[in-house]
Amino acid sequence: ILNVEQSPQSLHVQEGDSTNFTCSFPSSNFYALHWYRWETAKSPEALFVMTLNGDEKKKGRISATLNTKEGYSYLYIKGSQPEDSATYLCADSGGSQGNLIFGKGTKLSVKP
Amino acid sequence: SQTIHQWPATLVQPVGSPLSLECTVEGTSNPNLYWYRQAAGRGLQLLFYSVGIGQISSEVPQNLSASRPQDRQFILSSKKLLLSDSGFYLCAWSRRGYNSPLHFGNGTRLTVT
Numbered sequence: 241i242l243n244v245e246q247s248p249q250s251l252h253v254q255e256g257d258s259t260n261f262t263c264s265f266p267s268s269n270f271y272a273l274h275w276y277r278w279e280t281a282k283s284p285e286a287l288f289v290m291t292l293n294g295d296e297k298k299k300g301r302i303s304a305t306l307n308t309k310e311g312y313s314y315l316y317i318k319g320s321q322p323e324d325s326a327t328y329l330c331a332d333s334g335g336s337q338g339n340l341i342f343g344k345g346t347k348l349s350v351k352p
Numbered sequence: 353s354q355t356i357h358q359w360p361a362t363l364v365q366p367v368g369s370p371l372s373l374e375c376t377v378e379g380t381s382n383p384n385l386y387w388y389r390q391a392a393g394r395g396l397q398l399l400f401y402s403v404g405i406g407q408i409s410s411e412v413p414q415n416l417s418a419s420r421p422q423d424r425q426f427i428l429s430s431k432k433l434l435l436s437d438s439g440f441y442l443c444a445w446s447r448r449g450y451n452s453p454l455h456f457g458n459g460t461r462l463t464v465t
Contacts, residue, residue: 271451276454283442283457283458286454286455291451331396333450339398339411340386342397342398
């Protein structure tokens, strides 16, 4: 079974702080790495899908990088805002089309 | 545009009772369909996925089953619920391809008493 690990499990930052979290995944048989944001009382929403080693994607203040050779991805949030509070999930395709295996997530709390 | 509908939103069922959760997708054809569960204190666990009508892959052995009677309909069932079946169930769809993101329904909160 594919093992996707995320750290830290939870994170508390002040508004305006920049922060980052890690997702690690098996580097063999890699296809794609997904990042999702899951806000309380909502359903998970896709942020990025990354497939190429060295890939970097950005959406507003959020960006992500991918290292497929060593099996990790970083998610960065610049100048955190209270509305960034959510659980951030990463998922690996596990070498099978559409079969996404999720990590347990990093729960981010941003205090105003 | 594509939409996904999942119902009911909440459900309280006694141990040993049957279960049926339904999920339908509109605005797309031949999607991949998924059932995930988040149990208390745990991450999202893939239960079933389907790449076509009647094609179901099970990821975790359990007393749940899934069916896909139509292209855009995915049903999660159980004949007899266990206490350990309590959790938050999410249906999702994606286009074909490992680089296609998942689009989730609003989820069903199941409490087995």
